[in-house]
Amino acid sequence: MAEAHQAVAFQFTITPEGIDLQLSYQALNQIYLSGVRSWKKRVSRVRNSLIKGVYPASPSSWLFVAIGILATMYMQSDPSMGLITKIQQHLPIEGMGQTMVSALVFSTLLWLSLILALRFCLKLLLSYHQWMFEKHGRMSNTTKVWVPLVRLLSSRKPLLYSYQSSLPHLPVPAIQDTVSRYLESVRPLLTDPEFKRMSDLANEFESNLGNRLQRYLKLKALWATNYVSDWWEEYVYLRSRGPIMVNSNYYGMDFLYVTPTSVQAARAGNTITALLLYRRKVNREELKPSRVPGTVIPLCAAQCERMFNTTRTPGVETDVLQHWLDSEFVAVYHRGRYFRLWVYRAGRLLSPREIEDQIQRILDDASPPLPGEEKLGALTAGDRIPWAQMRKQYFSSGVNKRSLDIIERAAFFVTLDDEEQGMRGDDPEGNLDRYAKSLLHGKCYDRWFDKSFSVVIYKNGKSGLNAEHSWADAPTVAHLWEYTLATDAFQLGYTEDGHCKGDVEPSLPQPQRLVWNIPAEAQVSSSLAVAQALADDVDCHVFPFREFGKGRIKKCRVSPDAFIQISLQLAYYRDRGGFCLTYEASMTRLFREGRTETVRSCSNESSTCVHIHPHSTAECRRLFQLASERHQNLYRMAMTGAGIDRHLFCLYVVSKYLGVESPFLKEVLSEPWRLSTSQTPVQQMNLFDLKNHPDFISLGGGFGPVADDGYGVSYIIVGEDMVNFHVSSKYSCSQTVSNHLVLAIAEIFVDFSMAVSAFSNPMEMCISGQHTLN
Missing domain, CATH: 3.30.559.10 (Chloramphenicol acetyltransferase-like domain)
Incomplete structure (x- = not known):
């Protein structure tokens, strides 16, 4: 009950003497700081929308246009060819202010027109693909002109989504x-x-x-x-009624030869931190847009939008991808129990050492799984229709719905696996194969296959991930995983004894154990049997x-x-x-x-x-x-x-x-x-x-x-x-x-x-x- 009281910002009771109001200033402060973080993100999104909305120009370029127009008017020249005068006729003010406002209105219209023209030119340039078909060392005159023009219009430092409106549409072949x-x-x-x-x-x-x-x-x-993507996502992925485990989901592995630390909680702490740092870059659009390697040609970044805080929810006829703008926690699975791990405190991201400490608390928790909890994840591994029916019948209200919402709204899913994996021991080749199978399907119930991706941290510190396929393709996830591995090993690092760096705030609340009330008749055995048969048949x-x-x-x-x-x-x-x-x-x-x-x-x-x-x-x-x-x-x-x-x-x-x-x-x-x-x-x-x-x-x-x-x-x-x-x-x-x-x-x-x-x-x-x- 202590954790529950800490979560309440205020309490009041009605007594014969009146209303007894008790405030928890610590809780109110947490609410305030979380709100500040939320508003910072909103301001950042508005700022980024303005910056990418005028790309390849910049917001400050409006000032140069306005100064230029006012300067020419000061020299008694009309650069608008009479348009400024016409604008003046429709303004309610008079005098010098009327001239100034009309000039600024014209400057703004001219600036917007120039932006549209630049964007149109960039779109035309990006629609030219003949450069790909030319022999090395035999560049045509058209391509020789095209290259500097693309570089010129791409010279400003873009945000992650700056090129989106300038990318051409996919043509329909004859x-x-x-x-x-x-x-x-x-x-x-x-x-x-x-x-x-x-x-x-x-x-x-x-x-x-x-x-x-x-x-x-x-x-x-x-x-x-x-003309392809929405139908491809719908009919190839979301309408598939068979298991997505093995058939659709794919996996990514850790380093081949090294494991940065053998401490499971420490590896989890750095990995979770690196993933959240990547999410911060995505939210702030600080990632550089992906390009064709060796060129300045940008690639579409739309798949990054649903990387985090996303889950695939089952339906009888078709599944649905749900995405939330933010999530301050991750869902964790360990030995049949589910936990919510808050990764922000007072609006700040926990340090790797603090996340390690929280993960260690989960590892040390000896409480048994609740009835029906241990193999609940098998529902996401089996056929989709039974999962949709089960979800509607048993997870649409009460504690089951609240716990399921926590998993689905989490930034991503983490499995603390009690096995050891990797290229090790007397049979390195066989162990590599078992490592691959573990990441592809695990025990069929210890991953949440519906999440956009699930991170797996093994007992010996090895890591990997399992990714759901409908929201993005492998290069997008590979970019995320490359950043995670590099940040974990080379940026965050570990102490000499293999623990994460940083300090720990002693007042951090315990990870929250999810509560379930699953009736005895709500069996997952049929889904588990289907998934197990599929997993046993895979030769990796x-x-x-x-x-x-x-x-x-x-x-x-x-x-x-x-x-x-x-x-x-x-x-x-x-x-x-x-x-x-x-x-x-x-x-x-x-x-x-x-x-x-x-x-x-x-x-x-x-x-x-x-x-x-x-x-x-x-x-x-x-x-x-x-x-x-x-x-x-x-x-x-x-x-x-x-x-x-x-x-x-x-x-x-x-x-x-x-x-x-x-x-x-x-x-x-x-x-x-x-x-x-x-x-x-x-x-x-x-x-x-x-x-x-x-x-x-x-x-x-x-x-x-x-x-x-x-x-x-x-x-x-x-x-x-x-x-x-x-x-x-x-x-x-x-x-x-x-x-x-x-x-x-x-x-x-x-x-x-x-x-x-x-x-x-x-x-x-x-x-x-x-x-x-x-």
Whole structure:
């Protein structure tokens, strides 16, 4: 009861002598300081809205325009060509003040017009993408003019969202272009009769129903900010009724070789602090906008908006993403109990040492879980409809609703895991695999898979995270995790005995234990059984390839990403004896609210290269060069809005709204991606001093297989000498074994590096190939 009394700012009782009023000045002071923090954030948001609202100009530029207009009027010249006089006629004041006010009004209108003109020019410049398709060292005259103009209009220091209104909209490709590219992409996968049948379906669609669907899609593109993103989020993610654990959520790992501290509470303290510092930068828009590496071209930052204080809530037909502007606490899970941990005190962020102390209190709490509490998180791991029904029936009122609200409104979720993980012991490879599986699904009930992300801190100090996919894609989460790892290890640091730095305020209240009243009939066993069966079926293998990396590949004059993708084609061919539809994720964040597009990596060129290897080294070199160039071009097209799959997906959605069937679209959208791949980008190498601290290498992250009989392959190119692979498949499919594919990848890496290292004519790589795919 003591904690409850401390939370009350005042109490009053009515007695025969009158009203007895008791004030808690400490509590009132806390309320006041929290209000000050809230108002500071509001003022900051208003200021930032003004700054980014006039970008690429600055608010102070209005003063220069006004002074210029007044100066010309003082010289008895009318720069407005009579507009100032017309404004004077509509002002209620007279005399000198009338002239001054009319001049200021005209200055403001002129200033706003200049801002709109500058923004329009910047939007036109950012709509130019031909620079990506030019050969290295052969820049066209148009691009030579374009580069300094972009630099000029981007010279002011932007806020995180300054470029949003200047980013172009994603264009709708011509339907005949998409159909022809699709047919070209499936040619190596089909026999001649199969390709003939698919060509007939495609041509019939293009000449009839396709044009009708295209008109509706173009109408949406004129109205919507992005014609793909809302439907992609809704129908691919939120309307999925199966488990999001494994099937949708993905994970990120800690450093490979080092653990900054073995003290679990200390690692949690620094990690939580680093995440909240990142949130502060997002709220204040102090983060630099992400750019195409090596260029000044900005990328859309819209995905950052829902990074924190966000949860996915279940529904019977579709889920909903809920986002709150602020949250002063995080939700913590430990040994079947849920806690609310306040991370602000009197309007200030707790120090890492104070958060460590609070976490240690949770670790030392020996109280048992309440009935039904321990495995409650399994509801977020199983099918969505039972979770939606359970939530409505048992969590819509009373203490259950209040406790659930705390979890869902928390800045993020933290699991204090009682296991040890990492590359350790006598079986480092097996332990890495178990580490990956732990982050992907855990025990199926000790993560809250609906939160935007859940941080996991293990007993030995190792860390990681599990991210929900609907609100953002992996590069956004990777940027956050890079900052967290670097800030934890190099900025915040630890004392010699492994504890966080800083002082502890002795009067901090205890973490609040969440209270539940879960009836006996409200069982989570069915959701847990579904999730457990899914988790047990996942075969994860993590493989750090250390023989060489980006440095050696570039010496071969080959794009590292193209090298890896062609190697994956050959690895799959050796593993399964054929080719398959291959998915590589590419971003479309050159456009406003852009997310991803598919690069269909299995091409005619790559399959031909695979067939010839290793029979003729000279011919293999030539074909590898052609395949690499083809892959680079496919990647550029996907980035610039000329991809295949998002366009066909949206046409399919339109057909469903219109109630018409398309055999072509139905078949295209049902094709399985048996090889689903993604590169985890390293975006902030400046945060990591690999020269002086070479052991602080990130492992990247991974995801589950997309198809029941396929592989999920994630890879991260770390520094110059390492590539880390995360391969997943399902034990239930006898044809897929993650370890077998990894062994094939390692063998082919060496084979291909030897085969292509002697190119007589260095391949001409595009600007984007050198910078965006490394």
